[in-house]
Amino acid sequence: MRLLRRIGDRLATTALVLVGAVALVFALTLVIPGNPAQVLLGPRATPEAVQAFSQAMGLDRPVAERFALFLWNVLRGDLGNDVVSGRPIVTMVAEVLPYTVSLTLSAIGLAILFGVPLGCYAATHPGSLIDRAAAAVSIGFIAIPNFVVAILLLMVFSVWLDWFPVLGVSRSGTLGDQLARLALPALSLALGWIGYIARLLRASLLDVLGEAHIRTLRAYGVAERVIVYKYALKPAAIPTVAVLGLGVGRLLGGAIFAEIVFARPGIGTLVYDAIASRNYPVVQACVLVVVGLFTLTNLLVDLSYAWLDPRIAKAEER
Amino acid sequence: MATLNRRQILAAGAALSVAGTGFSLPVLAQSGRKSVTLALPRDVQPPFDPLNRLSFPEGNILRAVLQGLIAFKPGTFEWELSAAKRIEQVSDTVIEFELKPGLQFHGGFGELTADDVKFSFERAIKPGADGKPMLYGKDFAALKEVEVTGTYSGRIKLKTPAPALWQVVLPDNSGLIISRKAYEAGAYRTDQPTKVIGTGPYLLKEWRPNERVVLQANPAFQGPKPGFEEIILRPVRDSKTAELAFRADELQFTAIEPADAADIAKIPGAKILKQDSINFVWIGVNVEKPPFNDPRVRRAIRLAIDVDQVIEGAYNGAVGRAYGPVAPGLLGNWKDAPRHTRDVAAAKKLLAEAGVPTLRAKLTLLNKPAYQNAGIIVQAQLAEAGIALDLDVQEGGIFWSAGNGEAGKNLELSLQRFGGKADPSFQLQWFTASQIGSWNWQRWNSPEYDTLFAKAGSLTDPAERARLYIEAQKLIDESAAFIWLTHEVNVYALKDWLTPGILPNGDDQLYNRFSPA
Numbered sequence: 001m002r003l004l005r006r007i008g009d010r011l012a013t014t015a016l017v018l019v020g021a022v023a024l025v026f027a028l029t030l031v032i033p034g035n036p037a038q039v040l041l042g043p044r045a046t047p048e049a050v051q052a053f054s055q056a057m058g059l060d061r062p063v064a065e066r067f068a069l070f071l072w073n074v075l076r077g078d079l080g081n082d083v084v085s086g087r088p089i090v091t092m093v094a095e096v097l098p099y100t101v102s103l104t105l106s107a108i109g110l111a112i113l114f115g116v117p118l119g120c121y122a123a124t125h126p127g128s129l130i131d132r133a134a135a136a137v138s139i140g141f142i143a144i145p146n147f148v149v150a151i152l153l154l155m156v157f158s159v160w161l162d163w164f165p166v167l168g169v170s171r172s173g174t175l176g177d178q179l180a181r182l183a184l185p186a187l188s189l190a191l192g193w194i195g196y197i198a199r200l201l202r203a204s205l206l207d208v209l210g211e212a213h214i215r216t217l218r219a220y221g222v223a224e225r226v227i228v229y230k231y232a233l234k235p236a237a238i239p240t241v242a243v244l245g246l247g248v249g250r251l252l253g254g255a256i257f258a259e260i261v262f263a264r265p266g267i268g269t270l271v272y273d274a275i276a277s278r279n280y281p282v283v284q285a286c287v288l289v290v291v292g293l294f295t296l297t298n299l300l301v302d303l304s305y306a307w308l309d310p311r312i313a314k315a316e317e318r
Numbered sequence: 319m320a321t322l323n324r325r326q327i328l329a330a331g332a333a334l335s336v337a338g339t340g341f342s343l344p345v346l347a348q349s350g351r352k353s354v355t356l357a358l359p360r361d362v363q364p365p366f367d368p369l370n371r372l373s374f375p376e377g378n379i380l381r382a383v384l385q386g387l388i389a390f391k392p393g394t395f396e397w398e399l400s401a402a403k404r405i406e407q408v409s410d411t412v413i414e415f416e417l418k419p420g421l422q423f424h425g426g427f428g429e430l431t432a433d434d435v436k437f438s439f440e441r442a443i444k445p446g447a448d449g450k451p452m453l454y455g456k457d458f459a460a461l462k463e464v465e466v467t468g469t470y471s472g473r474i475k476l477k478t479p480a481p482a483l484w485q486v487v488l489p490d491n492s493g494l495i496i497s498r499k500a501y502e503a504g505a506y507r508t509d510q511p512t513k514v515i516g517t518g519p520y521l522l523k524e525w526r527p528n529e530r531v532v533l534q535a536n537p538a539f540q541g542p543k544p545g546f547e548e549i550i551l552r553p554v555r556d557s558k559t560a561e562l563a564f565r566a567d568e569l570q571f572t573a574i575e576p577a578d579a580a581d582i583a584k585i586p587g588a589k590i591l592k593q594d595s596i597n598f599v600w601i602g603v604n605v606e607k608p609p610f611n612d613p614r615v616r617r618a619i620r621l622a623i624d625v626d627q628v629i630e631g632a633y634n635g636a637v638g639r640a641y642g643p644v645a646p647g648l649l650g651n652w653k654d655a656p657r658h659t660r661d662v663a664a665a666k667k668l669l670a671e672a673g674v675p676t677l678r679a680k681l682t683l684l685n686k687p688a689y690q691n692a693g694i695i696v697q698a699q700l701a702e703a704g705i706a707l708d709l710d711v712q713e714g715g716i717f718w719s720a721g722n723g724e725a726g727k728n729l730e731l732s733l734q735r736f737g738g739k740a741d742p743s744f745q746l747q748w749f750t751a752s753q754i755g756s757w758n759w760q761r762w763n764s765p766e767y768d769t770l771f772a773k774a775g776s777l778t779d780p781a782e783r784a785r786l787y788i789e790a791q792k793l794i795d796e797s798a799a800f801i802w803l804t805h806e807v808n809v810y811a812l813k814d815w816l817t818p819g820i821l822p823n824g825d826d827q828l829y830n831r832f833s834p835a
Contacts, residue, residue: 086507265527270528273360
């Protein structure tokens with residue numbers, strides 16, 4: 001019951017966040033210079049064509065009416081039609097969303113796969129050569145922008161070694177081909193996060209390993225590996241899980257660099273093109289979807305705290 | 319809860335390793351000559367309709383799938399017969415045509431007839447079913463009607479003489495012929511984007527948004543067999559990615575930055591194609607805004623700029639200098655146009671005479687490297703003449719609206735680049751008074767220019783047209799509101815076994831003329 005109420009509270013907050021985000025994007029579209037119709041139609045556009053396009057985009061209507069209409073349509077599950085192609089925006093988003101989600105999850109998966117063992121090792125062997133090397137490399141990867149990493153990966157693994165293809169995705173290819181086309185984009189996004197997770201987990205694990213109940217376990221002669229992986233890792237993972245929740249949101253938006261550099265379809269490239277061409281309905285819809293996914297992820301993260309550390313659930317019950 | 323043991327993890331790792339050995343196979347598979355993969359600068363957007371297309375990438379696809387009465391030859395703006403067996407201008411306002419018999423629309427939509435020509439062209443002057451005009455309807459502004467005189471023959475009747483029709487409409491995208499029957503069955507619309515029914519050398523087999531377009535050779539095409547059984551078009555926004563994909567043989571053709579040409583030429587099996595363009599880049603001055611409304615100030619700015627130095631720095635010397643908007647080789651090119659040279663002392667003297675010995679100005683420009691470099695060089699050059707130049711670098715969305723409407727009144731200097739077409743009327747149309755507030759960002763208003771432009775557009779004698787267009791360009795030069803920089807150069811990286819089909823403006827490409835060398 002408490003859980004249901006908590007989910008209900010969070011969903012209500014999520015709805016407010018969504019409306020706020022859409023309102024903000026809507027307001028931004030009003031202040032960004034540039035006539036959308038003119039930008040979309042290009043230098044050959046006649047004034048008549050520009051006017052017709054403006055009407056099609058609803059730009060001739062009052063701002064409040066446009067916003068209210070957009071919200072009403074969203075509530076009905078209608079994100080409108082793309083003003084360029086006339087295609088339903090829901091279809092356009094649905095076409096590219098799986099690419100962005102698979103890229104984001106792969107990147108997060110890689111980050112966990114390598115970051116967690118690295119963080120555990122560094123926490124249990126503080127000051128060791130691997131700990132110090134991991135710190136240096138982690139900070140390096142955190143500091144280097146994603147798109148630079150992406151270009152470097154392409155140079156090394158695609159051009160020099162010829163191990164992975166450069167371009168995009170392959171729907172008709174084999175599973176191996178699909179994975180090959182996902183590997184470098186996911187790695188380019190994951191590298192920074194591997195270091196981040198490793199450093200964060202190292203710090204929190206060191207804290208937990210110093211707590212009284214861990215000392216008690218040691219006194220009972222429980223093996224150090226069991227202490228770390230069975231008793232310390234779960235509570236120590238809470239800050240990391242919180243950051244990962246935010247990370248999913250950042251990657252959903254940040255994947256744009258990987259999508260452009262690797263010429264992959266995705267929400268990032270869709271919104272990039274839409275912003276460049278002032279295709280506001282598509283921008284609004286993409287923001288809505290990304291914010292929705294972001295808040296949903298964070299809801300799941302919130303709910304996971306109680307599982308990771310029962311003390312949190314007990315504290316909430318009080 | 320299921321957990322993975324060490325053995326399972328090792329097995330998964332081995333499986334990934336095996337998959338890794340096959341990762342380069344798709345790349346190798348592309349080395350066959352039946353298929354070629356070309357880069358697109360962006361994803362294409364439906365509708366794939368000649369008169370409602372968005373821009374040139376969509377137009378290039380349409381050119382491969384549909385046929386016009388006539389078509390451009392690769393590398394030139396000369397035309398050759400396409401769907402027409404015969405076409406002739408029989409008077410100033412009448413063009414007669416006869417179609418090749420037996421041209422079949424694919425998908426079972428029957429034979430191409432004169433009625434399809436009538437339907438395709440007259441759509442431009444009649445509102446669509448939704449009452450909206452066609453986006454490119456103005457291309458046929460001179461059209462009165464198409465009279466069908468037989469199954470394969472007809473007469474294009476014009477309201478006024480329109481010589482540009484032969485250069486920028488009939489052989490171009492707006493002149494492509496669609497099937498009336500297919501249109502009425504829902505083709506060429508956005509809800510069925512790949513239902514593009516044509517008689518051309520290729521079929522639009524597949525369009526996957528942001529991923530690829532696949533053109534497949536049309537087995538029923540009656541002209542010369544296209545060079546490849548399949549052409550794959552991949553949208554690649556980032557030029558560096560396109561270069562890397564070319565190096566990895568995932569692309570066999572891509573536009574590149576001129577500065578990268580020498581490096582890419584060293585790749586085994588690669589060649590570089592450089593082609594003088596007919597686009598035009600210039601610095602314009604808003605003649606309405608003080609103190610630029612004083613011709614002496616505009617002349618001073620022109621005298622203070624060393625164009626040769628600007629294009630050397632901005633384009634690494636890869637491009638030639640422009641002396642007007644109409645490129646060499648085109649009708650109306652002013653080959654004796656004045657070669658303005660830099661004279662800082664004269665510029666300072668003019669500024670002093672105009673009462674503005676020191677001046678602050680703003681140059682609005684696109685955020686492209688070449689243009690930004692040009693802006694920096696111009697900034698340094700103008701500083702020597704006492705003009706402090708601020709660079710207002712904008713991304714495309716903002717930049718292309720900078721001269722529109724009321725906002726255009728505040729523009730001072732702008733660095734612009736327009737695409738060119740085969741007929742000078744296209745290049746010169748932007749400087750008429752009617753374009754003020756739209757694309758005439760200089761807000762230059764010359765009734766004499768407008769008269770010359772209108773008159774030249776209605777004449778059929780090429781020599782007289784050329785003379786009038788040159789007279790019009792003299793007025794442009796006298797205004798000192800335009801400092802011509804370059805016509806640019808199109809640079810492409812391609813495999814040495816590939817022969818491309820590109821028109822002189824670079825943007826327009828003939829996919830059906832791409833072939834193994």
